[in-house]
Amino acid sequence: MFTVYGKSDSGNCYKVKLALEQLGLAYRWVEVDSTRGETRSAAFLAKNPNGKVPTLGLADGSYLPESNAILHYLAEGSALLPADRLGRARALQWMFFEQYSHEPCIAVARSILRYLPPDSPRRAELPRLQERGHQALAVMEQHLAGTPFFAGGAYSVADIALFAYTHCAPDGGFDLARYPAVSAWLARVRGQPRFVPLPA
C-alpha cells in the first residue's frame, strides 16, 4: 500500500495518481496544500526536505519525492516502461524535457493565473513563460507528427509525465488548437485503459 502526499489539482501529483490507477496499485491519498504552506511544516519536511509534493510513502517507511522518479519507480517491470534500454532512455529523455523545458513554463503560467491575484507582480513573467512554453509545445508537435507516443512507440510513463500539464495548458493561456498532433495525442492518452482525469 502506497501513500501519496499530494495536492489534488497539481499536475505533478496527478501523474502519480494516474500511474497508480493504470497499474492497479493500492494507495491512499493525503491532501497537502502547498499554497497554504503545508509543504513547509516540520512534519512534511521530515518526509521530503525539499518541501514539494508529490511525495510517495513506501511500505518500508521511507519516502520518495520527485514526480518523475516516482513514475519510473512504479512502472519498472510493467508495460508503462519500455522493455529495452534505448526505449527506457527515450522515456527518461522526455521526462527530463518535461521537468526542465515544459513544466517550468506551462505549469508556472497556469499557477500564476490560477492561484495568484490579478494584480500579482508575477504576471510580468507571463510573456517569457508563454514564449518558452510554446517552444516546448512545438518540440512535442514535431515529435508527435511521426509517432503515436513519446517513447518506444507505445504508451508509457513519458506520456503520463507530459500529459499532466499539457492537457491543462489552456489554464496557462496556451491555445492547443495550434498543435494538432499534440491534440490528437491528448485524445489517445484519454483513451487508455483505466484513465482517470485530473480532479476538477
Next chain:
Amino acid sequence: MFTVYGKSDSGNCYKVKLALEQLGLAYRWVEVDSTRGETRSAAFLAKNPNGKVPTLGLADGSYLPESNAILHYLAEGSALLPADRLGRARALQWMFFEQYSHEPCIAVARSILRYLPPDSPRRAELPRLQERGHQALAVMEQHLAGTPFFAGGAYSVADIALFAYTHCAPDGGFDLARYPAVSAWLARVRGQPRFVPLPA
C-alpha cells in the same frame, strides 16, 4: 563509439564526459558553442529539436539528448547505477532534483556571471537565483550529513549529475564553505577512479 555534441565548459556536458571516462567507453567530442547560436542551426536541430547540448550520437545513427537521461543510459548495468529498484529510484530522485531545483538556479547564476556583460539586465535575477540555489545546497547538506553519496550508499550517476554544477557553484557567487558535508562529498567525488575535471 559514441559522439558527444557538447560545450566543453558546460556542466551538463561535463557530466557526460565524466561518465564516459569513468565507464571506460570510447567517444569523440564535437564542440558545439550554444553561446554562438550553434545549437539553433538546422544541422543541430535535426539531431535535437530542443536545441540543447549535450546530445549523444549513438551507434544506430540516432541521437539522445538530456544530460541525465544520457547518464542513466550509459550507466545501466554498471556500478554507476544502483542494482536495486529503490536505489535506482533514489538516483533518479536526485537527478530530477538536480534538473528542477538546482541547475536552474546555480548553473544559471554561473552563466549570467560568466557569459553576460556586467551591465546585463539579467543580473536582476541573481538575488532570487541565490536564494533558491542556497535552498538546494541546504537540502544536499542535510542529506550528505548522513550518507557518503546520494543514492544507495555508493558513488553513482546521481553524484555525477550533482557534482557538475555544485563544484563550480562559486562561479555563480555561492560560498561552499557554508556547506561542510557538501564540501567533503566534492572531495570524495574527486577521489573516484578515472575522475577527470571540468576543462578550465
